Amino acid sequence: MTPSDVKATLSFSDGSPTMDLPIYKGSIGPDVIDIRKLYAQTGKFTYDPGFLSTASCNSTITYIDGDKGELLYRGYPIEQLAENCDYLETCYLLLKGELPNATQKTDFTKLVTNHTMVNEQMQFFLRGFRRDAHPMAIMTGLVGAMSAFYHDSTDIHNAEHRDIAAIRLIAKMPTLVAMAYKYTVGQPYIYPKNDLSYAGNFMRMMFATPCEEYEPNEVLVRAMDRIFILHADHEQNASTSTVRLCGSSGTNPFAAIAAGVACLWGPAHGGANEAALNMLEDVQRMGGVEKIGDFIKQVKDKNSNVKLMGFGHRVYKNYDPRAKLMRETCHEVLDALGLHNDPIFKLAMALEKIALEDDYFVSRKLYPNVDFYSGIVQRAIGIPVTLFTAIFALARTVGWIAQLNEMIGDPEYKIGRPRQLFSGSTPRNVAPIAQRR
Ligand code: CMC
Numbered sequence: 001m002t003p004s005d006v007k008a009t010l011s012f013s014d015g016s017p018t019m020d021l022p023i024y025k026g027s028i029g030p031d032v033i034d035i036r037k038l039y040a041q042t043g044k045f046t047y048d049p050g051f052l053s054t055a056s057c058n059s060t061i062t063y064i065d066g067d068k069g070e071l072l073y074r075g076y077p078i079e080q081l082a083e084n085c086d087y088l089e090t091c092y093l094l095l096k097g098e099l100p101n102a103t104q105k106t107d108f109t110k111l112v113t114n115h116t117m118v119n120e121q122m123q124f125f126l127r128g129f130r131r132d133a134h135p136m137a138i139m140t141g142l143v144g145a146m147s148a149f150y151h152d153s154t155d156i157h158n159a160e161h162r163d164i165a166a167i168r169l170i171a172k173m174p175t176l177v178a179m180a181y182k183y184t185v186g187q188p189y190i191y192p193k194n195d196l197s198y199a200g201n202f203m204r205m206m207f208a209t210p211c212e213e214y215e216p217n218e219v220l221v222r223a224m225d226r227i228f229i230l231h232a233d234h235e236q237n238a239s240t241s242t243v244r245l246c247g248s249s250g251t252n253p254f255a256a257i258a259a260g261v262a263c264l265w266g267p268a269h270g271g272a273n274e275a276a277l278n279m280l281e282d283v284q285r286m287g288g289v290e291k292i293g294d295f296i297k298q299v300k301d302k303n304s305n306v307k308l309m310g311f312g313h314r315v316y317k318n319y320d321p322r323a324k325l326m327r328e329t330c331h332e333v334l335d336a337l338g339l340h341n342d343p344i345f346k347l348a349m350a351l352e353k354i355a356l357e358d359d360y361f362v363s364r365k366l367y368p369n370v371d372f373y374s375g376i377v378q379r380a381i382g383i384p385v386t387l388f389t390a391i392f393a394l395a396r397t398v399g400w401i402a403q404l405n406e407m408i409g410d411p412e413y414k415i416g417r418p419r420q421l422f423s424g425s426t427p428r429n430v431a432p433i434a435q436r437r
Helices: 038-042 078-084 087-096 102-113 122-126 135-149 159-185 198-207 218-230 238-247 253-264 272-286 288-300 321-337 343-357 359-363 370-381 385-409
Strands: 002-010 019-025 062-065 070-073
Touching: 019 038, 070 078, 070 087, 070 321, 078 087, 078 218, 078 321, 087 102, 087 198, 087 218, 087 385, 102 159, 122 135, 122 159, 135 159, 135 253, 135 385, 159 198, 159 253, 159 385, 198 218, 218 321, 218 370, 218 385, 238 253, 238 385, 253 385, 272 288, 272 343, 272 370, 272 385, 288 343, 288 359, 321 370, 343 359, 343 370, 370 385
Parallel strands: none
Antiparallel strands: 002 019, 062 070
């Protein structure tokens, strides 16, 4: 960390001594004030629920400028990666810090490909779930269960174990997501086919059956690969912070990633793509484009609890650069499939237009986020809505691993242990039960 010449001085109106706080400069982005000694020197904590002003770590992986609408993986703009690289190159970049050359790409692809099958026992574990279980419930269980199947890669403090766990997780997530899907529709699992691309193999495991081969359509494979790239990492979001916090206790990598999957499930985070599509279907049932006005009224009503899902972002207050790329892919896919007249797509476009012009959304800087479009793309590809978040988890796994490994390798890393402002009861005595009201 580079110290700044400037220091922050904290002073108190009650005359307590002031305290100088060091400031560190990032390579880009806001400086941070180092408050690590604050409690020891003043007996006070800082208070920042939701981490609105708190940098929880020092990272070199992903940078977001929410005002500019900029997203960089290891310094590379997301637009360039989406145009010029595939998902496995992006994984290599996130894990190792540099893009692979041709030989490194071939070797990495081979390594991942060699790990795509899962332990055959896992299918029996999967069979314990109800057929109608939500895929994210299944994924949380399956990813956590990997620690019971791959004992030789569970020591988070062993760099070799971490490397093998990383490759296993990246390689097996598509297989597990496809298995979760096949299980819910009652079809046999399809084993991976290693001469296909990462995205092509996933789509084949999803859509082929033992009696009918699936020929991946290149436009759709590219769209799926782009979904993976755009979701691969996103700085210290809720699920990534969960993975870091969980891993900080020294638990095994599979357990830490399972915690990330669980966090991602929430509708304010990864579950937004499913929630956005469900919302579109609800509006369609209410009467479609004609009823958008009524729906927007509900969204604006503070007492209704209705949100425009797929809109807004904690960090992007200009536009989500991933949304721009996903919108482009959305049009490509709908063109390729001749789906531009699909009522849900028409409704989405009408909703997008109205929201972008409405003062409520404009004044609050609420723009469509990546999930608004990724849901439409996935639906067009034939992915069931309940699987959307599992696909997000598949793609984000590499980011979680890169962030987890960065934390473990950081000499300043400590178990995460936030403190609190306590406003509950002061000490009191337990009364005998007969005297309690
Ligand atoms: N629809 C209607 N109003 C909204 C929305 C929305 N989607 N998002 C924010 N607002 C309003 C909110 O009510 C508040 O209004 P007011 O100032 O009058 O009280 C204002 O905008 C600021 O909202 P906030 O809750 O302070 O914003 P936040 O930064 O805490 O929340 C968010 C960000 C993503 C949780 C929120 O925008 C949201 O719930 N969006 C819908 C869910 C969604 O699409 N999430 C996916 C995020 S992208 C994928 C990912 O990275 O996980």
